[in-house]
Amino acid sequence: MTAATRANALPILIAASVMMSLAMGMRQCLGLFLPPMTQALALSASDFTFAIAVQNIVWGLVQAPLGAVADRWGLRPVMVLGAIAYVAAMAIMTATNGVWILVLAQALIGIGIACTGSSLAMTATARAASPERRSIILGIVGAFSSVGTLVIAPALQALLGAWDWRWGGVLFVLLALAMVPAAMITGRVDRVPQPTAPRASVAGVIAEALRNRRFVVLCATHFVCGLQLIFINTHLPNYLALCGQDPMLSATALAIIGGINIAGCLLAGYLGQRHAKNVLLGLTYLARSVVLTIYFLLPPTPATTILFAAAMGMLWLGVIPLVSGYVADLFGTRNMATLLGVSFVIHQMGSVTGAWGGGMIFDAFGNYDLAWRIGVSIGIVAGIVQIVFGGPARTPSDARPAPAAG
Template sequence: MRQCLGLFLPQMTQSLAMTASDFTFAIAIQNIVWGLVQAPLGAVADRWGLRPVMVLGAMAYIAAMAIMTATAGLWMLILAQAMIGIGIACTGSSLAMTATARAASPERRSVVLGIVGAFSSVGTLVIAPVLQALLGGWDWRWGGVLFIVLATAMVPAAMITGRVDRLPQPAALRARVGSVIGEALRNRRFLVLCATHFVCGLQLIFINTHLPNYLALCGQDPMLGATALAIIGGINIAGCLLAGWLGQYHAKNVLLGITYLARALVVALYFMFPPTPATTILFAAAMGMLWLGVIPLVSGYVADLFGTRNMATLLGVSFVIHQMGSVIGAWGGGMIFDTFGNYDLAWRIGVMIGVVAGMVQILFGGAGRWWSGARPAPAAG
């Protein structure tokens, strides 16, 4: 659902007399809240269990979508997006990947993380065209009703996922949150991972939020934006599976760096020319292979470095930085559009920092002896 919110932008801004920067400011608030609460909620889940956090998060998501559907102005939209941020922090990739990593053996962990990551793309593949069809023939609030129904389905899923709490975790690895985070922040590889995760957040949220509006600005059919998001989601199923499989055998920091470099190249090639249905579909297919494959790689790398006992906390720390990038991608893109009337400067900035992130991750994100492709020994837990 989160990846399809940009489809609401044209109708909601017109219906509620908002600007693009108003809407994207609310999306930025979502990402700020998500980033701020991810680490504390991860620490709660590590200490008291994943199930209560995930179930309460699913309920928060239901309430958020109800508020968004009833919104009459900017402040209600901001409240809804803030609650969505809390819901994502409780039910999104950090806790889902923590549950997965605990349930999978170290030998199969990367592959299984890729499988679970791929299923988020199944959602995008299905939801984007269904939502756009609703928006094309009905008031945007019916799209909100659809999202309420989908959020409700998350509650039993969270209950089932929470069964991983029954699995034993090594008592020797229990530690105070402060000491866990302090150890991670003294680790060069983790710091590089967090810094490049900033760029990941910027790249993804910019495309999610602004691609439909960019295509409408260029005179394309509104359905093309939804089709592009659906293709990204569909192809990303293969992208996540491939990333998980490669991460089982090759240095994850190098794979992450290649991903950021490839994203920058694809964005540069697409925005250099006026969009057409054909180039947009090709762009979506290429981005789909590079989209959420970072999730199994980042999650697997954190598990390799520190084990799984405090994994939700440490993934939460990395997501604070990720969400800072998301704020810049969503709100900054809207401000650039409102100022200049186009996205030219936004995509140029995105390409430049994508190249820098890719090089930094490859050169400084791992130990030299891992470059041969040998995997590091998994940490205890």
């Protein structure tokens, strides 16, 4: 990559970091709305988590088609429209007075984050980065996905503690508006030349990828990532409130997760440049399961919660640079948005299970014991499968790119 190209890539990488930081940060803090919204609107926990589940279903269903559109016609229009959808979603959520308006808002968030979150932001990053530095740069940009949580969580909880929950919604509308110019700048990556490949349909690209055992395992084990993270995001505030802890503790925990995850993503990007990504992913799922087990077996206190948050922070979104880098290693970047979208469908199935399933278990039993045990069990299985059947990792020079989608 020449000096001129590096200079052109820097604004793209900064804007992608800002866009993803806001998109993922707001989404990861939605669980803080659960206690005040359910009380103010007379909703149950399962009502709220059903809306979160709809968000994750929509996000998963539209990710691959939107990725295919971005691969064919450019990232910029998709990301800008997604940022606008995010603004509309936050405005509708702020005005909600019942479960179905909340569901509509969450569905729009699903569309918005599919356009501005990790899959397209990582695709833009991978295309702007040189292959020899791609994993490290993916880790750096991925680290910014937690900066939003680090800043937004305590600010939101302060608003929720002092005023009506709708003021928190107003904050989210303003943050979503800031995503629009960031999306426009990130879209400049469409001008970066990409390797050419034989023309093929989107179905051909996906069919080629699904014949690759490593990709199939990667997609299948991505389920546990969505399940564990969304369970914590959505239900940790309610769990701590149930245990009589200060509401600010859950916001502090989410902020710590976001802050420590900066180091976790940087470490994942660094290690992914040097070691087998499938092994690193499997170890991440196993380590998360160990941390969850220890935390839920102990009585929740401020000290154990902060330690839990710090440990989870190191393991939180480091999967983003690892998964994105592995897909780029196997298939190149030409159809990366499409293929990340395919893997994300399975991720979102896990997210739905973690959010809505956790809410139903809580409503049925009045506690989260069964929910966390299921999350731990699935995490152990996924970690072992990813290590044993998901490798070995391949380098870009060994990869046989999937056919280009136009």
